[in-house]
Amino acid sequence: METVELFSAEGKGRGLKATKEQWAGDVIFAERAYAAVVFDSLTHLVCHTCFKRHEKLHRCGQCKFAHYCDRTCQKEGWAKHKSECSAVKKQGKAPNENIRLAAQILWRIEREGGGLTEGSLVSIDELQNHVEHFGDEEKKELRVDLESFLEFWPPNSKQFGMQYISHILGVINCNGFTLSDQRGLQAVGVGIFPNLCMVNHDCWPNCSVIFNNGKIELRALGKISPGEELTVSYVDFLNVGEDRRQQLKKQYYFDCTCQHCQKGIKDDLMLAVKEGGEKPSQETVKEIIQYSKDTLEKIDKARSEGVYHEVVKLCRECLAKQEAILGDTNIYLLRILSILSEVLSYLQHINEAAGCSKRMVDGYVKLYHPNNAQLGMALMRAGVTHWHAGLIEVGHEMLCKAYAVLLVTHGPSHPITKDLEAMRVQSEMELRMFQQNEFMYYKMREAALQNQKIQVMPEPTNEVSPGIFQKKQ
Numbered sequence: 001m002e003t004v005e006l007f008s009a010e011g012k013g014r015g016l017k018a019t020k021e022q023w024a025g026d027v028i029f030a031e032r033a034y035a036a037v038v039f040d041s042l043t044h045l046v047c048h049t050c051f052k053r054h055e056k057l058h059r060c061g062q063c064k065f066a067h068y069c070d071r072t073c074q075k076e077g078w079a080k081h082k083s084e085c086s087a088v089k090k091q092g093k094a095p096n097e098n099i100r101l102a103a104q105i106l107w108r109i110e111r112e113g114g115g116l117t118e119g120s121l122v123s124i125d126e127l128q129n130h131v132e133h134f135g136d137e138e139k140k141e142l143r144v145d146l147e148s149f150l151e152f153w154p155p156n157s158k159q160f161g162m163q164y165i166s167h168i169l170g171v172i173n174c175n176g177f178t179l180s181d182q183r184g185l186q187a188v189g190v191g192i193f194p195n196l197c198m199v200n201h202d203c204w205p206n207c208s209v210i211f212n213n214g215k216i217e218l219r220a221l222g223k224i225s226p227g228e229e230l231t232v233s234y235v236d237f238l239n240v241g242e243d244r245r246q247q248l249k250k251q252y253y254f255d256c257t258c259q260h261c262q263k264g265i266k267d268d269l270m271l272a273v274k275e276g277g278e279k280p281s282q283e284t285v286k287e288i289i290q291y292s293k294d295t296l297e298k299i300d301k302a303r304s305e306g307v308y309h310e311v312v313k314l315c316r317e318c319l320a321k322q323e324a325i326l327g328d329t330n331i332y333l334l335r336i337l338s339i340l341s342e343v344l345s346y347l348q349h350i351n352e353a354a355g356c357s358k359r360m361v362d363g364y365v366k367l368y369h370p371n372n373a374q375l376g377m378a379l380m381r382a383g384v385t386h387w388h389a390g391l392i393e394v395g396h397e398m399l400c401k402a403y404a405v406l407l408v409t410h411g412p413s414h415p416i417t418k419d420l421e422a423m424r425v426q427s428e429m430e431l432r433m434f435q436q437n438e439f440m441y442y443k444m445r446e447a448a449l450q451n452q453k454i455q456v457m458p459e460p461t462n463e464v465s466p467g468i469f470q471k472k473q
């Protein structure tokens with residue numbers, strides 16, 4: 001860890017700063033989880049060692065709870081699973097993910113002691129638990145978790161005091177990092193990465209973090225000078241400053257004092273109203289925003305029930321009303337465009353989907369940091385949609401832009417970046433053909449479409465873009 005050092009960040013407790021110059025895409029450090037578990041809902045779909053998603057997993061014959069890719073992953077996970085295995089077997093069922101993670105941490109402390117592990121700047125004991133900031137509801141949850149933990153924890157394992165177990169549960173509550181599957185598309189588990197916990201938040205950060213091949217990587221988004229504080233964003237930037245601050249306070253117990261919050265940078269764009277013509281009254285704007293919020297709730301419900309035609313109907317209606325009043329970068333309009341383009345491409349209304357995705361990324365480009373991972377992913381989705389729609393020039397350009405972002409935020413070895421590179425190369429070939437002979441290009445495309453089903457987009461997920469740290473809402 002010679003690239004970073006701990007320091008006392010003014011008003012923010014501890015933080016990390018760079019000791020060496022870094023450039024966009026540099027991996028400042030990589031870190032394995034101190035402990036990590038698969039989410040309750042996915043325990044039979046995701047490998048408990050490497051967190052990859054597979055159709056067919058091997059089940060642990062002892063507890064019938066843990067699942068693995070193969071014998072290799074099972075063997076590798078055995079040291080961590082051994083105690084869990086007998087505890088689950090004894091109880092007849094596994095407790096929830098929080099309890100399982102707390103148990104994994106405490107078994108590791110039992111095995112290795114509670115001090116610093118190799119490559120760590122802080123120990124589990126030194127992480128913040130924020131238990132003193134808990135409200136009544138959270139205190140109640142903590143008591144329930146404590147009870148289930150004590151029920152689960154075997155008498156022949158090392159016994160820890162109530163206060164220490166509360167500390168561990170508190171640490172999990174505010175520092176649990178969300179792990180995604182190998183494609184980076186679905187949140188599959190939660191883990192504790194002590195060094196990452198030391199990286200403070202900024203709404204306009206200089207780093208981002210990605211889970212790749214069993215490790216998290218802290219990657220620089222641009223040039224960072226020695227001595228500069230390293231920051232990541234704990235929340236999605238596409239919320240006005242006040243909303244981001246509220247979310248941060250509620251989930252992470254601090255008041256954001258970053259430049260973007262203090263100066264309200266980009267808030268005006270995020271709440272933009274239509275330009276040209278008569279300026280809509282404040283009352284009208286307030287009404288349409290409330291209407292958008294209500295509609296988004298209905299859309300969420302329809303989407304979670306898989307009633308996609310209803311989603312499309314709601315989006316189109318909302319969009320028609322928004323377009324008369326809101327500007328192109330307004331986040332409520334962009335939210336609708338994002339859902340609509342995703343669902344339309346799933347339903348194979350590919351041309352309308354392409355139009356929506358274009359408007360969406362045009363807005364995103366004006367709002368997001370140029371190397372924001374969400375922006376990169378949105379550009380990729382929009383690029384694929386345009387490509388499928390036969391809009392090869394725009395599609396290829398978007399895929400190239402997406403690739404440039406993902407090289408920084410995900411790195412060249414990440415499976416998504418590799419997929420994207422393959423698509424970029426393929427679309428480049430098609431673009432060349434298109435430029436040489438448009439007629440031939442369309443002929444070829446038609447034939448290809450007739451012979452094979454066009455690649456279907458994945459079913460839209462109802463997942464809210466998660467904060468980086470897993471936190472019960």
Ligand SMILES: [Zn+2]
Pocket residue numbers: 047048049050051052068069070073
């Ligand atoms: Zn595996």
Ligand SMILES: [Zn+2]
Pocket residue numbers: 060061062063064065066081084085086
């Ligand atoms: Zn087992």
Ligand SMILES: [Zn+2]
Pocket residue numbers: 202203204244256257258259260261262
């Ligand atoms: Zn902020």
